Amino acid sequence: MTTLASSNTVSLGRQPILDAKQQVIGYELLCRDAATDMAAANRLKGDAGATDVLVSALVEIGLDSVVGDRLAFVNFSKPFLDGTTDIPHQADQLVVEVPPSVEIDEAVASGIRKLSEQGYRIALSDFVYSPRWDPLLPYADIIKLDVTKLTEKQLRAHVQLLNDNDIAALAVNVETHEQYEMCSELGCALLQGHFFSQPNVVDGKVVRTSYSALIQTLAAVNTLEAGPDEIEAAVSQDPALAHKLMKFVNSSAYGRRSPVDSVQQAIVYLGKETVRRMVNLLLMTSVNDKPTVLTRTALVRATACKNLAHAMGEPNQDAFFTVGLLSLIDAMLDRPLDGIVQELPVTDAFKEALLEHRGAMGACLDAVIAFELNEPLAPDNLPLMVSDQCKAYLDAVTSVEQNEGMASMLPSSGRRIDEAAFRGSAYSKQLAAATAEA
Known part of the structure; x- marks a missing residue:
């Protein structure tokens, strides 16, 4: 909720x-x-x-x-x-x-x-x-x-x-x-x-090749040491992903007079962290047999976590965004979250935030999920008033609704x-x- x-x-x-x-x-x-x-x-x-x-x-x-x-x-x-x-x-x-x-x-x-x-x-x-x-x-x-x-x-x-x-x-x-x-x-x-936010794990289920490739790309893109060259190499291995990224950066939202015609140019134009966020989102939306509400929920979580990080003055706000975005990757891939996280070469703090909701990133994610489920917030979980946390959520939902609208009546x-x-x-x-x- x-x-x-x-x-x-x-x-x-x-x-x-x-x-x-x-x-x-x-x-x-x-x-x-x-x-x-x-x-x-x-x-x-x-x-x-x-x-x-x-x-x-x-x-x-x-x-x-x-x-x-x-x-x-x-x-x-x-x-x-x-x-x-x-x-x-x-x-x-x-x-x-x-x-x-x-x-x-x-x-x-x-x-x-x-x-x-x-x-x-x-x-x-x-x-x-x-x-x-x-x-x-x-x-x-x-x-x-x-x-x-x-x-x-x-x-x-x-x-x-x-x-x-x-x-x-x-x-x-x-x-x-x-x-x-x-x-x-x-x-x-x-x-x-x-139900849509729960992984549908079946004993003995074979992970499809496309999902294995997705995890490998996620790992490469989210490695802390990954620079523009490493990100470009990871994205370029998946032509469909590269095409989606190029289409996205050349959309009217950016108002460019001349088109961006390479992944490297997109990274230079948008910045490494923006491209990282885009790639994470595009990878998640590539799981075609999952409901759009799952991706939308993940995007709201990501944006809200980043908004909360901004309100608290946290320096690495993109990490908060990524924690929120990947918090539903288990439901996307129908695999246990701990197994997926262990395959990602990220910091222990990042893993603890996703798996145990520990640290500042974990506290933000915990607050976001509490709001979704309409449960009380943990006392003193964040150094923010509840109304400020609600505002962070409103801004996130408004942003997602404006950019991810779907007519359905x-x-x-x-x-x-x-x-x-x-x-x-x-x-x-x-x-x-x-x-x-x-």
Whole structure:
């Protein structure tokens, strides 16, 4: 979960929501108290005060800075759901989540119907069927199913019913590859959890040649003694990598009048450390069978670690960047992290930062991961206020969203109300039966 700060020390947590192909289609946004570092996002779901703070922060920061061009899933409190308070964001990018804590009365049912008619997507959060949900089922576009609260048989029955009724099943708390594979096999359209950041290690798995070459290039590029000639030699051994680097440096972002036509020239123009960072990123993105969210998460970690290093006045900020970037290399290569790190000729401090989160680099990485998982920060872990750490994260996320944007949208809400109502009564009975099954 990425944590973003607003100027009044309130931070927003975001957790990616992926489709079946592991492409990010949106983020669930949650509220966190940056002043006291209370990881209370789950407790505050649907709380009126938390919703007000969250909506105000989104207006202040800007929705595009938080989610880019993807969807924002937000748990709203009763005043927003029953129409007492207007939602200050357009329908094309917002998913209105109804938390289980909200009392569903006639006013809420009427408000949800109007929001659906206005084009807002409606999601029922932490859903376990009971008759209280019946008034909202006709307008639901997405239903969130907690894999820890339903048996596989119940989950299968729910997903089949949802798919048959043109409602997207969103499996939440998907934390392992086994759970991901089960949900995919059952036909869940969307998934939420941190399974994508875990290595899928299989006993006896053969490492592909391309991965071995990748590790060798990583080792050569990240050797502390490596100079421009050594980096050029390592990059030039991989024509595809060299091509990507040249294309990157000649992009419009650098505004050069004359093109850079060699790796050596790119190193001279950009500097050794900038090229090192680019090569690390390009190498990671060359793992084609991994979700883009994994690379994006690694890049956010890297940028945030460097931002934290800058805030602390650390001299070797590029090392902090590389630690953050390589912190997910185990999930990229589906190999244990300690084995990969031992193959890299880096300092003991670098290894300890990656493997044990020790030292200044390790402390920054530890803070970054704590924000991702919405966990409390270790006391006195960094000589920075929590709000300053949140700002470092906001700057990192904004930078990544501006440079790594991906348009991906769900089908818009447009079903006719009479058709939905016709479906609703029979569907409620089917859901009740599915929930009752052991």
